[in-house]
Amino acid sequence: MNNNIMSVVFASDSAESKLNELTIHRTTASLPFCGRYRFIDFTLSNLVNSNITTIGIITKSNYSSLMDHIRMGRDWDLNRKNSGIAVFPPYVSNISRNIYRGKIEALHGILDYITNAKEEYIVLTNSNIAANIDYEEVYNAHIKSNADITMITHMAKPNNCTKVIVKNDENNFVKEMLIKNSKSDEMLQISLNIYLMKKDLLVKMIELGYEQGHMDFERHTLQQNIDKLKIYAYLHNGYSAIIDDIQSYYGENMKMLNSKVRNDLFYRAGKIYTKTKDSVPTIYRAKSNVKNSLIADGCDINGTVENSILFRGVVVEEGAVIKNSIVMEHGVVQKDAELSYTITDKNVVITEGRRIAGYDTYPVVIAKDKTV
Numbered sequence: 001m002n003n004n005i006m007s008v009v010f011a012s013d014s015a016e017s018k019l020n021e022l023t024i025h026r027t028t029a030s031l032p033f034c035g036r037y038r039f040i041d042f043t044l045s046n047l048v049n050s051n052i053t054t055i056g057i058i059t060k061s062n063y064s065s066l067m068d069h070i071r072m073g074r075d076w077d078l079n080r081k082n083s084g085i086a087v088f089p090p091y092v093s094n095i096s097r098n099i100y101r102g103k104i105e106a107l108h109g110i111l112d113y114i115t116n117a118k119e120e121y122i123v124l125t126n127s128n129i130a131a132n133i134d135y136e137e138v139y140n141a142h143i144k145s146n147a148d149i150t151m152i153t154h155m156a157k158p159n160n161c162t163k164v165i166v167k168n169d170e171n172n173f174v175k176e177m178l179i180k181n182s183k184s185d186e187m188l189q190i191s192l193n194i195y196l197m198k199k200d201l202l203v204k205m206i207e208l209g210y211e212q213g214h215m216d217f218e219r220h221t222l223q224q225n226i227d228k229l230k231i232y233a234y235l236h237n238g239y240s241a242i243i244d245d246i247q248s249y250y251g252e253n254m255k256m257l258n259s260k261v262r263n264d265l266f267y268r269a270g271k272i273y274t275k276t277k278d279s280v281p282t283i284y285r286a287k288s289n290v291k292n293s294l295i296a297d298g299c300d301i302n303g304t305v306e307n308s309i310l311f312r313g314v315v316v317e318e319g320a321v322i323k324n325s326i327v328m329e330h331g332v333v334q335k336d337a338e339l340s341y342t343i344t345d346k347n348v349v350i351t352e353g354r355r356i357a358g359y360d361t362y363p364v365v366i367a368k369d370k371t372v
Contacts, residue, residue: 005052005139005196006119008101008110009043010126012060013193018161018245019369022345027059028065029127031243032328032346034256035296035309038069039243041274042265043127044085046074049270050135054083055116058106060090075316077276086113102215105207114199122202124217126193131240134269135196136283142196144257147173147232149201149222152194154240161244164191164218166233177223184340189233192240193218239264250343250363253309253326279312291361303333311346317365320350324360342366 011029015191022031029040040057045165047055055078059066066087072083088110101104103124107114114122123135135153142150151174153166158314160183167176177191186219205221214220222231231326241252241262243279255261266272283289288301295305296315303320311329316322319336326343333339333372334352341358345368366372 002160003053005050005121005126005135006054006056006117006199007047007052007058007123008107008114008149009040010058010106010124011040011063011066011126011157011287013126019243020248021365022246022249022343023062025062027061027063027366028243029057029157030063030069031249032311033130033243034253034262035294035311037272037274038066039130040066040070041272042132043125043269044070044073044078045272045371046131046133046262047074047123048076048078048273050133050139052123052135053078053080054119055115056086056110058100058110060100063087063090069275071275076273080219081240084257088113093354095153097286103217104206104214104221105145107202107217108210110193111203111206115203117199120198121196122163122199124197124202124317126242128243129192129194129240130243130265131192131236131269132238132265132268132272133194133240137269138196141234142232143173145232146230148230148233149195149197149200150232151222151235152192152196153189153233154236155187156190156240156242157187158182158190159248161242161248163242164193165189165352166191172233172235174226174233177218177226179219181225189235190242191218192236192242238268246343246355246363246365249363250326250341254307255335256294256309257307268341277312285318308339317352345370348372 012027030038124328162181165178166174262295282299285302289304291306293305294309296312301316301320303316306323308322308325310327311328314327315332317335320333321338323340325339328346331344332349336353337350338355342364345364347369348366
């Protein structure tokens, strides 16, 4: 495994504005997924499984839950003396003390960290991505192609959030980058916003971009220099998703009910690790009826659960019905209440007899700590 690569992870991005209630109290990186995981788990696990253990995480806002989740990185074997996790606060400059306005400003604020690291290469990645990626394979393809930058892509149908759509030549080098936020039913090659390159190249690009007042890495650094840079598109063929609005969050969670999709995400190139909690097993009481659902530890179920995902410590009382829904940690669905196409955040209580229903394309979202 290659240990000549470091990584910088962006814990937040513009996607949060379209995740609405789900990111009021947390950053994108710590958004819960699939019953017991957070999105940062996929990023950290992919890096560690590829022996990338020098990892800087750039935060922006609402990052206390992220800090609580990753702690010192022990659950990913990152509590080390000479590498491991370094978390950077949202202020990128000791002079201005302003929150960064884009990736270029954020990276410029930690250039000392990047240049002082011993590794020659760097991976830049967002954290609103669910995928199981072997960076050893990406690195080998990067070296073989003799590229300046390798961009990891996947095939997907764009939604209304900003996407980087790429078109390649016959050798998979990017010849066109379109930055769009329009929905399409056509399968297109879309950047996962993950990049591998030499550190020296990144430092030069960031210094130049910062001097010119640029902020957007994709738009100002990559797109405007598409003819000068050799950007190789590495197509990831396994399951992958960018979570950037409520519909994508709901839809990608529901895909995890398919065992083939779930196994591809969690075991394709290595295991996905998360924060360890000491939880009691779930109790299925006499009147429980559970079908095609993912149930985490510590739940207490005495009602009906179908095609749904329940996080740790959820209580489903007698007569309650949950269908096609996501109930996050310590949620309570009281007697005879019904949920359909609904996402309830942490510590939400659905009171007795209440009926809440959305649609598969527009699920209802109930914010953290609410009682309905």
